[in-house]
Amino acid sequence: MNPRPGSGSQMRSARGWNMALSRGLRCCQRVFSWIPVLIITSVALWSYYAYVFELCLFTITNTAEKVVYLLVFHVCFAMFSWTYWMSIFTPPASPCKKFQLSYSDKERYEMEERPDAQKQILVEIAKKLPISTRAQSGAIRFCDRCQVLKPDRCHHCSVCETCVLKMDHHCPWVNNCVGFSNYKFFLLFLSWSMVYCVFIAASVLQYFLKFWMGELSDRPAKFHVLFLMFVALMFFVSLMFLFGYHCWLVAKNRSTLEAFSAPVFSNGPDRNAFNVGIRRNLQQVFGEDRRLWFIPVCTSQGNGHYFPLKNQSSESNNPLLANEDMWEESDDGSEEVSLVDNEDPSVTIEMEE
Numbered sequence: 001m002n003p004r005p006g007s008g009s010q011m012r013s014a015r016g017w018n019m020a021l022s023r024g025l026r027c028c029q030r031v032f033s034w035i036p037v038l039i040i041t042s043v044a045l046w047s048y049y050a051y052v053f054e055l056c057l058f059t060i061t062n063t064a065e066k067v068v069y070l071l072v073f074h075v076c077f078a079m080f081s082w083t084y085w086m087s088i089f090t091p092p093a094s095p096c097k098k099f100q101l102s103y104s105d106k107e108r109y110e111m112e113e114r115p116d117a118q119k120q121i122l123v124e125i126a127k128k129l130p131i132s133t134r135a136q137s138g139a140i141r142f143c144d145r146c147q148v149l150k151p152d153r154c155h156h157c158s159v160c161e162t163c164v165l166k167m168d169h170h171c172p173w174v175n176n177c178v179g180f181s182n183y184k185f186f187l188l189f190l191s192w193s194m195v196y197c198v199f200i201a202a203s204v205l206q207y208f209l210k211f212w213m214g215e216l217s218d219r220p221a222k223f224h225v226l227f228l229m230f231v232a233l234m235f236f237v238s239l240m241f242l243f244g245y246h247c248w249l250v251a252k253n254r255s256t257l258e259a260f261s262a263p264v265f266s267n268g269p270d271r272n273a274f275n276v277g278i279r280r281n282l283q284q285v286f287g288e289d290r291r292l293w294f295i296p297v298c299t300s301q302g303n304g305h306y307f308p309l310k311n312q313s314s315e316s317n318n319p320l321l322a323n324e325d326m327w328e329e330s331d332d333g334s335e336e337v338s339l340v341d342n343e344d345p346s347v348t349i350e351m352e353e
Contacts, residue, residue, distance in 0.1 A: 033159075036172045037088060043231065044084075048077060050224035051200060059207060059221045069203055076196045079296075083189035086296040087174040090182035092157070093165040093304050099129060099148045106147065125149060130306040134264045151305045153180075153274070155257060165304030168255040180304030184285050185296050187250070190243040197236035204228050253281040275310050 051073055060066045101109060105125060112118050126140050126149055133152045135141050141150040146163045150156075155167040157177045166180035178186045208229040211222045249259060253274045262271035275281065284307070286292075287299030 033172065033175050037175050040084070040173060044077075044080070047200065047228060047231070050228050051204075054221040054224040055204065055207065055228070058219070059216070059225065072199060073203075076192065076199050079192045080189070080196045083185055083192050083296045084174070086185035087171075087178070087182055087189045088176055090176070090185060092160055092162065092167075092177040092179050093181040094146075094162050095148045095151055095154060095165065096303075096305065099151055099305070101125070101147050122149070132265055132309065134266060136261075136264055138264070138266070152307055153255060153258070153263070154304075166255060166307075167257060168249075169257065180300065181298075184298070184300055187243075187246055187285070188294065188296050190239055190246065191294070194236060194239045194243060197232040197239065200228055201232040201236065204232070250281060250285055251278050253284065273309055273311075274307050276308050280308075 052070065056066050056070050056073075060069065105121065109118055109121050112121065122140065122142060129149060129151075131140065131149060131152060133141065133150075141154075142148075143150055143156050143163050145156060145161075148163055150163060151165060153166040154163050156163045157167060157170050159170045160177045164177045164179040166183070168178040168183055168186075170177050171186070174186065174189070176182065204225055207216070207225050210216045211225055216222065249256065252272065253276065254271070258271065258274075262269040263273055264270075265273060276284075284301050287301060289299060292299045
């Protein structure tokens with residue numbers, strides 16, 4: 001039966017409209033995803049105006065008190081803004097090219113029609129990589145969208161549309177994935193936000209009480225001071241619970257995803273597999289130089305592709321660390337060295353989205 005005249009052009013036109021609609025929806029999603037960031041930014045800018053102008057310049061009469069408040073406030077505001085900026089604009093780290101299928105491997109994989117042979121191709125690639133975790137079924141984790149073998153603690157973010165190293169969660173308030181590259185910045189953002197709220201509430205309290213009891217004249221500053229107190233306390237309470245939860249995660253060396261679903265290894269799931277002690281857990285996130293712990297500069301250990309396990313007592317017993325140099329050298333085109341011995345040839349590959 002011959003197709004009707006013009007049916008091909010109609011199908012192409014329909015596909016074109018679908019693609020245009022999809023692009024439009026993605027564009028709208030990207031625009032709307034910045035709304036929570038704009039809300040936080042607006043509140044922060046309003047708090048700056050209310051504190052600096054309405055409180056310090058128009059309400060406080062003691063010069064020494066005014067100077068001290070302004071100095072401390074600007075330090076807190078600067079650190080809050082810096083950490084927030086770094087949390088937003090630090091791109092999430094993705095697996096390096098070593099975990100991606102090369103052109104020849106991808107072509108060989110796609111040309112192979114037998115599923116078992118396809119799995120074996122991926123098994124051969126996985127043998128040369130420092131991968132310890134498995135999917136829930138026990139299979140090696142493979143992202144069909146990004147065409148990468150997932151490193152330990154790596155997950156695919158459907159919002160960012162990429163695999164993220166040591167992914168913790170996608171945070172709408174920073175419009176970014178929180179993972180290996182910016183987890184320290186996110187924690188500092190929470191901590192400096194709490195300091196910012198506590199300082200505002202503590203310094204505003206006496207003037208809040210004076211306005212409330214009518215000891216100061218009714219001026220526009222009154223409403224700004226009252227709202228400053230309420231907003232600072234409200235944000236502090238919510239931040240306190242979130243910050244406390246992430247402190248517990250850091251102490252246990254878990255991500256938010258791992259807290260809900262334990263990572264799986266060849267011998268089964270283990271929620272505490274990456275817990276190597278509080279001191280070393282902190283150093284993995286903040287680095288060894290404690291002077292830089294509270295400053296939003298990159299000091300996290302490693303590169304996010306492999307992590308020491310609790311049952312590996314020393315670096316010499318940890319194949320992921322002991323062979324780190326050999327694994328990195330293979331990126332330069334030299335002969336690749338297998339990092340994992342005694343691989344099980346029967347291991348399977350599972351496609352994850």
